[in-house]
Amino acid sequence: MLEKIVALSRKASPWVAHFNSGGCNACDIEVMATITPRFDVERLGIQLKGSPRHADILICTGPVTGQIRERLLRIYHQMPQPKYVVAVGSCALSGGVFHGCYNVMGGVDQVIPVDVYVPGCPPRPDAIIAGIAKVLDKMQEDALSKDGREREVDHGC
Amino acid sequence: MDFLADLFKLLVFPGFLFVVNFGLFLEWVDRKIYARMQHRVGPPWYQPWLDTIKLFTKEDVIPEKANPFMFTFLPVLDLAAAVTAFLYLPFGGFSSVNPFPGDLVVVVFFLTLSTLLLFLIGWYSGSPFGRVGSLRAVTQFLAYEVPLVLSLLTPALLAGSWSISTIKIVMAQNLSRFLPVTLLALAVSLLSLQGKLLRVPFDAPEAETEIVAGPLTEYTGRRLAFIRLAERAELVVGAGLISNLFLPFDKVLGMLGFFVSCVVVVFGLSVLRASFARLRIEDTTLISWKYLIPFSALGMALAIMVRG
Numbered sequence A: 001m002l003e004k005i006v007a008l009s010r011k012a013s014p015w016v017a018h019f020n021s022g023g024c025n026a027c028d029i030e031v032m033a034t035i036t037p038r039f040d041v042e043r044l045g046i047q048l049k050g051s052p053r054h055a056d057i058l059i060c061t062g063p064v065t066g067q068i069r070e071r072l073l074r075i076y077h078q079m080p081q082p083k084y085v086v087a088v089g090s091c092a093l094s095g096g097v098f099h100g101c102y103n104v105m106g107g108v109d110q111v112i113p114v115d116v117y118v119p120g121c122p123p124r125p126d127a128i129i130a131g132i133a134k135v136l137d138k139m140q141e142d143a144l145s146k147d148g149r150e151r152e153v154d155h156g157c
Numbered sequence B: 001m002d003f004l005a006d007l008f009k010l011l012v013f014p015g016f017l018f019v020v021n022f023g024l025f026l027e028w029v030d031r032k033i034y035a036r037m038q039h040r041v042g043p044p045w046y047q048p049w050l051d052t053i054k055l056f057t058k059e060d061v062i063p064e065k066a067n068p069f070m071f072t073f074l075p076v077l078d079l080a081a082a083v084t085a086f087l088y089l090p091f092g093g094f095s096s097v098n099p100f101p102g103d104l105v106v107v108v109f110f111l112t113l114s115t116l117l118l119f120l121i122g123w124y125s126g127s128p129f130g131r132v133g134s135l136r137a138v139t140q141f142l143a144y145e146v147p148l149v150l151s152l153l154t155p156a157l158l159a160g161s162w163s164i165s166t167i168k169i170v171m172a173q174n175l176s177r178f179l180p181v182t183l184l185a186l187a188v189s190l191l192s193l194q195g196k197l198l199r200v201p202f203d204a205p206e207a208e209t210e211i212v213a214g215p216l217t218e219y220t221g222r223r224l225a226f227i228r229l230a231e232r233a234e235l236v237v238g239a240g241l242i243s244n245l246f247l248p249f250d251k252v253l254g255m256l257g258f259f260v261s262c263v264v265v266v267f268g269l270s271v272l273r274a275s276f277a278r279l280r281i282e283d284t285t286l287i288s289w290k291y292l293i294p295f296s297a298l299g300m301a302l303a304i305m306v307r308g
């Protein structure tokens, strides 16, 4: 019973933080468009939070450049468990148009574990919402499964 | 038995459980009105409860630079201060837990205490954003405490008493004679309550586009939940205080009247929140010293004249 309520609360109250690790900004504009009143993501309980400490889901856009790698890792470690990552845009999937640049490490999954990939250059807001909704189901399943999902516990970040 | 009855009062009604749940309900009212003003559907009614449960089950992180004792202790103290303030409010036909002449000052004191605790919460979190947020919170606190207290003391002056229940009786008897002064004081107190609770447009201390989340930046999990609950409880106390002094519907409708008048107050605050964008910190203090404080002083002067 208690587990069910916890799982439901995880699913119904995802707070997202948004991080651009080196994209062209178009994906970020689409992410911003997603949280405008027109799409009303608060129906799903989604709220955009400034601090990664408050967030459950990290929305990552853009390829990971050599310089931003450390910051991305740090922000990821600052989030409390259980945490999930959504990669938004072709760049975040594979490096996209920046693939093979001397300073680009590739997609976000080269640096941190990614749960859901949303393709598109840039993806539309409805695609981003669909991606987040996929993560929500995953969150609920993980909360219900016995071993749960404590990938690693990081202290002192 | 006495002990058990006291414990019940502290923990269940009108203490902790009632205040927290009513606060979460008012949060839903606030978010729903905000959403409707933006032509959205808004969150379902159970959203605030689920948010809180989720926060309680998240990982608990203490940053290296934070002071661990203060980091743990302050959020709880913050919630305790806000809930204690509510114990001194009469509402819905019930008298307060411990009514005495001067309980108005005690309620205002506990409200002040929780703002000061917010300052300490940011200060001991060891984050530069937290410290900047704390300093802004104190700056704003100096500006908005004055008009809030002055406008809350206007009914006290009219009634010639500092006891909330006496003020309520006298105000109800002389409704039409006191009306102009009361309306002025009500307007000032609503605006300054908005400033005191750090809500848009006076949310420079928590400006998420400038300083991440202000004093709350480093808080995760249940500590964050405690601070959020304390904010909700402060909203309940603020709305309850205003409804006791200015909108005593509970004289006629009882418990329902108290809910209605609190929802009316929150409606006013939500409309403010939905119709303005954030002001910079110097503008918020300027608005207070230039407009709110003169008007609240005017209200007091009028109150002295009306009372004769």
Ligand code: SF4
Pocket: A023, A024, A025, A026, A027, A061, A062, A063, A088, A089, A090, A091, A092, A096, A097, A120, A121, A122
């Ligand atoms: S996926 Fe396309 S739109 Fe998005 S950051 Fe990369 S290049 Fe820009």
